[in-house]
Amino acid sequence: MDKITQSPVDDQADEQPDEASPAAPGGRDGTNRRAALIATLIALPITLLVGVLALVQLAPDAPAPESTPSATAAAPQSTAPVEMAAPALAARPATLCRALLSQLPPTVRDRPQRPVTAGPEQNAAYGDPAITLACGGAEPALPPTSDVYSVNKVCWYADEEPDATVLTTVDRETAIQVRVPREYGAALQWVPPISDTIVASVPSGGDIPAGCHG
Secondary structure, eight states, X not given: OOOOOOOHHHHHHHHSOOOOOOOOTTSHHHHHHHHHHHHHHHHHHHHHHHHHHHHHHHSOOOOOOOOOOOOOOOOXXXXXXXXXXXXXXXXXXXXXXXXXXXXXXXXXXXXXXEOBSSOTTTEEEETTTTEEEEEEXXXXXXXXXXXXXXXXXXXXXXXXXXXXXXXXXXXXXXXXXXXXXXXXXXXXXGOHHHHHHHHHHSOBOSOOOTTOOO
């Protein structure tokens, strides 16, 4: 039988255990790391985008801007002189009327005073249509059962006309007449500031009706 003798080289080769050779740089592990990094970089913006969209959907709707009401221009008010008559007055009524007209307020409620065509020392006007005041006229002849109204210590008699209410004082040395157009509503609501001026400038007098209480 032939005997086979192994060479030392072969023995060493057979006796060496198998060892995994280290991966070269840029080998399989490096490729895996690069792939993971790329996947992370791609996934991050997508995650952020999804989060933003979710916040937008969950956020409450912004309130609609409130509509601003359009400013409505007030109806133009005439400032032209109001046509009024100016009959001659006796000395005493003329003095009292000048005192009254010099103290009248510049407005009655929200109606500014306007010029008049005649007798500014005895006539006045307010607003458009005009509320007019005439001082120095004669007191009206009152029927026995007529109503009189006390407003701020001045007694007024009301005469109803188709387009206005005419209020006349019945408790002063000289009469003062105020004409209030119908569109202004209740006429007596316009005379309180005028009554205050009358009390301060025109003394009471004449045949004061029994129903008039100062």
